[in-house]
Amino acid sequence: MTLTPEDIADLTRLRHDLHRHPEVSGAEAATAGRVRAALAPLGPDQIVTGLGGHGVAAVFSGAAPGPTVMIRAELDALPIPEAPGPAHASSVPGVAHLCGHDGHSAILLGVGRLLARQRPAKGRAVLLFQPAEEDGSGAAAVLADPAFAPLRPDWAFALHNMPGLPLGQARVSAGPANCASCGLRLRLTGRTAHAGTPDTGLSPAAALFELIPALTALGPGGALEPGFRLVTLTHARLGAPTFGITPGDGELWVTLRSLTDADMIALKSRAGQLAAGIAAQHGIALDLSWHDDFAACDNDPLAVAQIEAGLADAAIPFGPADGPMRPSEDFGRFAGTGARSAMFLLGAGPDSAALHDPAYDFPDALIAPGAATFTAILRRLLG
Template identity: 80%
Template sequence: MTLTPQDISALTRFRHALHRQPEVSGDEAQTAQRVQAALAALGPDQIVTGLGGHGVAAVFSGAAPGPTVMIRAELDALPIPERPGPAHRSEVEGVAHLCGHDGHMAIVLGVGRVLSRDRPARGRAVLMFQPAEEDGSGAAAVLADPAFAALRPDWAFALHNMPGLPLWGVQVSAGPMNCASCGMRLRFSGRTAHAATPGTGLSPDAAMFELIPALRALGPGGALDPGFRLVTLTHARLGAPTFGIAPGEGELWLTLRSLSDADMVALKAQAQDLAEQAAARHGLGLQITWHDDFAACHNDPQATAQIEAALTAAAIPFGPTDGPMRASEDFGRFAGNGTRAAMFLLGAGEDSPALHDPRYDFPDVLISPGVSAFRAVLRQILG
């Protein structure tokens, strides 16, 4: 069972409607309502709402007992202004679907259209529309929601559109897929002074200037091999923008990145130790907070093998990934506790603007192949 031309037209209109009204992580109420209404029209056996915030899941059950397979899409957009371009461009100031989550939702809704006409032979297919992927909180919130326990899958799959890969090209490999990452915010407090007599105050400037290279040295980057670590300074602020006041407070924002969760634990501890030592050495107050916490994403070998077998059976060409990505993805949190998970990439074109670029717009031509790939995986496992 495949998509009809009418399906593709409807799914394209659905994506464009989502693109016009994007919502950032945690605020996806309207998007969730739109998804819920579209799913309800397909007659699933169950719809669960409010998962981990605004998450929505639809269940399509087979006639015989069997495993549960989850297909995941993301609800949220980015707080980045879209550069004027498509007719369906964002109507929300400063917010846009520049990562292609609108396309992912259209694809998973397309899977629902196919399942509404051709239920799995056994088990359950769960179509999960997850909130708050972009800040790393959504998957964890869904997993912590008591309502998710009844939906917990044996297998979980996702895709991500990928600019730079040939259009329609599919890539998948077992092993590391996305880096772990975490935002570290350092707030230093001292004492202001007149700019003419800075010695009567206590400025954080020396501590901050010492810390920036020291923290960067903890994560120099390089090849994405085991042990890879990267520390990136993303924001710095010192005092008020005036000429008459020596600063008495300041902030550093950094993103810590590693290939494994174990390395992230060590990196966070080392970064915290450096910051605390610098603050103490200079007599400063220090507050450390952590944000946008992403676990590493690893493709389970058995789940990857299921994708490869399904694509082969459906005559969908594919190849291995070029290696793990530095960018983070919270899908990896669904793995474990009995769930085998894997993600594959779907090429958005070699000349496509990059993800998070203000010019990016998910290619509508990816909807049909995305649905075909997921349907092949479901048929492989559920019949």
């Protein structure tokens, strides 16, 4: 069973509608409403809303007992202005779907259409439209929501479109798929003074300038192999932009990245200790806070085998992934439920703009192969 041309036309219109009305992480109320409105005519056995914020789940149940298989898409957009171009461009200033989550949602709505026409023979198919993937908080919030407990999956699958790969071709491998990452914000507080008498103040400048190379040295990058660590400076501020006042405060924002969760724990501890030591040496007060916390994403070998079989059933060309990715993906948290989980990449074409680029737009040609692959996986596991 495949999507009809009428299905593709409808899903493309839905995708464009989502694209015109993007919402950032944690603010996806209207997006969730559009998704729910598209799901309701399909007659799922259950629609759960408000998961982890604005998450939506549709459940299609089989007549016989069996496993629960979850397919996940994302709802949120990015706080980046979209470049002029598509007729369905964002109508929200400064916010746009520049990662393809609108397309992922359209794919999952396509799976829902096919499940509505032929229910699983056994078990349950759970279509999860997850909030707040971009800041790393969504999967954790969904898992912490008591309403998700009855839906906990035995298997979990997802995809991400990938510019640079041939259009419609897939890549998947077992093992590490995405790095763990976490944002560290350091606030330094001293005391301002007149620029003519800087000795009467306590500037955090020396501490800040020492922290930048010291923190980045903790994560030099290199090959994505065991022990990989990367610390990236993303923002720095020192005092106010004036000529008459010495700075009394400053900020550093850095992103910590590692191949494994264990390495991330160690890296966070080392970064915190290092920052505290340098601030103390300079007599500067320090406040640390952690943000955008992503767990590492590892593909379970048995889940990868199901994806490969589903791709073959759907006649989608595929091959192994070109190693793990530095960018993070919060889908990895679902493995913590005990589910066998894996994500595959679906090529957006060699000429596609990069993810998070202002000119990026999800290729509508991926709706059909994405839905076909997920449906084939569900048929294999649920009949």
